[in-house]
Every structure is written in C-alpha cells, then in structure tokens.
Amino acid sequence: MRKKIGILGYGKLGKFLANEFLNDPKLNKKAEICFIWNRTPIAKEDLDPRLTAIEELVELTRYSPDLIVEVAHPAVVKNWGPLFLSHSDLFVGSPTVFCDAVAQDNIFRLAKENQRSLICGKGALPGLHELLELAKMDSIDSLFIQMRKAPESIKFLGPLPADYQTKMETSQEACTLFSGSVRELGSLAPNNVNTMVIAALASGIGLDKVRGELIAVPQLDHHEVYWIAKSEKLSEGTSPLTLELRKRNPAGIGAVTGKLTYHSFKTSIVKALEIEQPGISFC
Numbered sequence: 001m002r003k004k005i006g007i008l009g010y011g012k013l014g015k016f017l018a019n020e021f022l023n024d025p026k027l028n029k030k031a032e033i034c035f036i037w038n039r040t041p042i043a044k045e046d047l048d049p050r051l052t053a054i055e056e057l058v059e060l061t062r063y064s065p066d067l068i069v070e071v072a073h074p075a076v077v078k079n080w081g082p083l084f085l086s087h088s089d090l091f092v093g094s095p096t097v098f099c100d101a102v103a104q105d106n107i108f109r110l111a112k113e114n115q116r117s118l119i120c121g122k123g124a125l126p127g128l129h130e131l132l133e134l135a136k137m138d139s140i141d142s143l144f145i146q147m148r149k150a151p152e153s154i155k156f157l158g159p160l161p162a163d164y165q166t167k168m169e170t171s172q173e174a175c176t177l178f179s180g181s182v183r184e185l186g187s188l189a190p191n192n193v194n195t196m197v198i199a200a201l202a203s204g205i206g207l208d209k210v211r212g213e214l215i216a217v218p219q220l221d222h223h224e225v226y227w228i229a230k231s232e233k234l235s236e237g238t239s240p241l242t243l244e245l246r247k248r249n250p251a252g253i254g255a256v257t258g259k260l261t262y263h264s265f266k267t268s269i270v271k272a273l274e275i276e277q278p279g280i281s282f283c
Contacts, residue, residue, distance in 0.1 A: 002029065002030065002031060002032060003030065003031040003032075003066040003067060003273050004031065004032055004033075004034040004063065004064065004065045004066050004067075005021065005031045005032070005033050005034065005065060005066070005067050005068075005069055005269070005273075006033070006034055006035045006036075006037070006060055006063060006065040006067075006068045006069065006088070007033060007035075007036050007037070007069045007071065008037050008038075008057075008068060008069065008070045008071065008072045008076055009037075009038060009039075009070065009071035009072030009073070009076075009093070010036055010037075010038040010042055010046075010047075010053075011038075011071070011072075012257070012262075013071045013093070013257060013262060013265060014036070014038070014071050014072070016262045016265075016266075017069065017071065017262075017265060017266060017269065018033055018036060018048065018051060019048070020266050021033055022048060022050055022051070027266075027270065030270060030273060031066075031067075031273055033051060034052070034063040034064075034065055035051075035052050035053070035054045035059070035060060035063050035065070036051050036052065036053045036054070037053065037054050037055075037057060037060070037072075038053070038072070039072055039073060039076070041055065057080050057083065058083070060083075060084075060087065060088075061083075061087055064087070065087070065088045066088060066089065066273070067088060067089045067090070067091055067269075067272060067273060068084045068087075068088045068089070068090050068091065069091045069093065069269055070084075070090065070091065070092055070093050070094060071093035071094070071265070072093075072094065073094055073190075074094040074095075074096045074097035074099075074100075074190050075097070076094070077090070077092055077094065077097045077103075077107065078097050078100060078103045081097075081103070081106070081107045081110065082106070082110055085107070085110045085111055085114050085116045085118070086110075086114060088116070089116050089117040089118075089119065089272070089275070090111070090116065090117070090118055090119065091119045091120075091121065091268075091269060091272050092118065092119065092120050093121065093123075093194075093265065094190070094194060095120050095194050095197040095198055095201070096186040096187075096189075096190040096191075096193060096194055096197050097190075098186075098197060098201065098207065099182070099183045099184075099185075099186030099187050099190070099197065099207060100187070101183070104207075108279070108280060111278060111279050111280065112278055112279050114278075115278045116278060117272070117275045117276065117277060117278060117279070117281055118279060118280045118281070119268075119272040119275055119280075119281050119282070119283060120198050120201065120202075120280070120281070120282050120283075121198075121264065121265055121267075121268025121269065121272070121282075121283060122198060122264060122268060122282065122283070123194055123195050123198060123261055123264055123265065123268075124194075124195045124223065124225055124247070124249055124257075124258060124260070124261045124264065125195045125198050125199055125202075125225065126225060126227075126245045126246075126247040127227070127243070127245040128198070128199075128202060128282060130243055130245075131143075131199060131202045131203050131229065131243075132202055132282060134203070134229065134231060134234075134243070135202060135203055135204035137233070137234075138204065138233075139231040139233040139234050139241075140203045140204060140205055140229050140230075140231055141230055141231055141232050141233070141240070142205075142209075142211075142229065142230045143199065143200065143203045143205055143209075143210045143211070143227065143228070143229045143230075144210070144211045144212075144213070144227065144228050145182070145195070145196045145199050145200075145210065145211075145212050145213070145225070145226070145227040146212070146213040146214075146215065146224075146225070146226045146227070147192065147193060147195065147196065147212075147213070147214055147215070147223065147224065147225055147226075148174070148215045148216075148217050148220060148223070148224040148226075149192065149214075149215075149216065149217065149220060149223050149224075149251075150216070150217060150218065150219065150220040150221070150253045150254070151168050151216040151217075151218065152253050152254040153192070153223070153251065153253065153254055153255055153256055154177070154189065154192055154214070154216055155189060155190075155191045155192060155256070156177050156178075156188060156189050156192075156214070156216075157187075157188050157189065157190075158177070158178060158188040158189075160177070161175055161176070161177065163175065164177075164216075167216075167218070168216065168218050172218045172219065173218070174215050174216065174217045174218075175215065175216050176213060176214070176215050177189070177214045177215065177216055178212075178213065178214050179211070179212075179213040179214075180211065180212070181207065181208050181209070181210070181211065181212070182196045182197060182199075182200045182207045182208075182210045182211070182212040183200075183207035183208050185212045185214060186207070189214055191256055192214065192256065193212060193214060195225055196210070196212045198282065199227055200212075201280070201282070202282050203229065219253070220253070221250065221251070221252070221253065222248045222249055222250050222251055222258070223248075223249045223251045223258045224246070224247070224248050224249075225245075225246070225247045225249070226244075226245070226246040226247075227244070227245055228242065228243070228244040228245075229242070229243045229244075230242050230243075231243075249261060268283050271283040
C-alpha cells in the first residue's frame with residue numbers, strides 16, 4: 001500500500017528528498033508526499049506545484065501521514081515530538097536532539113507508549129550493521145568516533161582553542177575543537193555530529209560513554225568519519241576484538257552534508273516505510 005510522507009525541512013536535503021519521491025517512479029509508487037513544512041516560509045516560486053506546504057505544524061493532523069521525516073533542526077523534534085508521535089511514525093534526521101537527556105527520555109518513552117516507530121537513518125555513518133550486530137550481543141566495551149571537516153563546514157557553538165585562528169589562517173594545520181562525550185559535543189555542534197549520535201545510540205553504550213572528537217582541517221574537500229570499537233567479551237587471549245572503519249565523503253568546502261549522504265537518507269527513508277517495530281530503530 002502506498003504510504004503518505006510529511007517532510008519537515010525544505011533546505012537542500014529536504015528539496016532533494018521531495019524531488020526524488022516526486023520524480024522517481026519507483027519511489028512514487030512506494031510513497032506520496034502529503035505535505036512540506038519549513039521553519040521559514042517557502043516562497044511560492046521555490047515550491048514544486050505538486051507539493052502542499054503547511055505553515056503551522058498543528059496542520060499536519062489533517063493529512064494523516066504514515067511517516068513524518070524531520071530534516072530541519074534538532075529543536076523541531078524536541079519541541080514537537082509529542083505531536084508527531086501521537087499521529088505518525090517518526091524519522092529523525094537531526095538525532096543530536098537526543099544529546100538533551102530530557103528530550104531523549106521523553107521521545108523514547110512516547111514512541112513506546114504510542115506504539116510508534118522512532119527511526120534514525122545511518123546518514124554518513126559507515127558500518128552501522130556491524131555496530132548493531134555487536135550491540136545485539138551486548139559486547140561493545142568502548143567506542144571512539146572522530147570527524148574531520150573544513151572549518152567552513154563546521155558550526156561550533158563552544159569556545160574555540162586559543163590557537164584556532166593561527167592554525168586555520170596561517171599555518172594551515174588541523175585543530176581539534178572538542179574531544180569528550182558525544183552528548184556534550186552534540187550540544188556544541190548540533191549540525192555537524194549527527195553521525196556520532198547514531199553510532200553512540202546504535203552501539204548500546206550511550207551518548208555519555210562514547211567519546212567523540214571534532215577536528216577542523218583547512219582546505220579539506222571531504223568529510224572524514226573514523227571510528228573504532230573494542231570488545232573484551234569477544235577477545236581471544238589478551239587481544240580484544242577490534243572493529244575499525246574510515247570513510248571519506250566528498251563535500252564542497254562549506255557544505256554541512258556530503259553528497260553521498262543525501263542518497264543515504266533517501267535509502268533509509270525507503271527502509272523506514274517498512275518498519276513496524278515500536279521504539280527506536282536504525283536503518
């Protein structure tokens with residue numbers, strides 16, 4: 001049966017997803033877009049005439065979506081998550097919302113109480129399947145994840161290191177902006193570390209115990225994700241099982257999202273349409 005999707009966010013990613021579901025016959029058979037919403041008003045000339053834009057989120061109840069796709073901002077799920085989950089399954093494209101412990105507990109609880117699927121796509125994360133398999137065995141003891149991006153692609157809200165400007169403008173050296181828990185980092189760079197949050201949640205360790213590191217690299221023409229997980233439970237002798245992955249995703253300087261990640265979102269949303277399990281899922 002053809003499902004109905006509501007898309008929250010009509011920036012570059014939202015427009016890409018809307019265009020794909022409108023113009024790809026295979027995707028169009030799976031789902032129709034019943035509404036679009038954006039945090040700022042959408043100019044009429046920017047909106048495909050086949051789309052319906054709503055101005056207020058409370059209007060979504062009139063359209064009975066099967067899946068709400070959020071690709072706008074973490075605050076949207078934090079503030080409106082209860083409304084979404086009372087009417088629909090929810091695909092969270094800004095999972096740094098869960099770095100707020102109160103919001104995380106509230107949204108996770110409501111998904112179970114309302115028997116709704118709460119879905120996070122893998123985004124730019126490599127090796128999601130492997131992390132989930134290890135997590136099923138409760139076998140991951142530690143996880144470290146690092147992201148490297150051009151400074152123009154980073155929106156960091158915390159204090160910058162004293163030598164930041166020198167490294168970026170003079171010596172052209174990489175500079176570590178933050179190293180610590182993913183929960184804390186997510187509150188400082190909510191637009192940049194969604195990948196880390198997915199890894200931390202999928203691992204079963206949690207946002208407080210997974211260590212993340214965000215590094216600015218001048219003139220970097222890609223986004224780099226590296227992670228390493230270790231399991232003493234699956235060790236042989238004195239050597240723990242170690243899983244290590246690195247991914248370089250082409251991205252223009254200043255781009256927050258790499259090109260390949262757009263298609264990853266599309267694939268994840270198609271999979272999300274088939275998920276019926278209440279509570280948190282990853283795809």
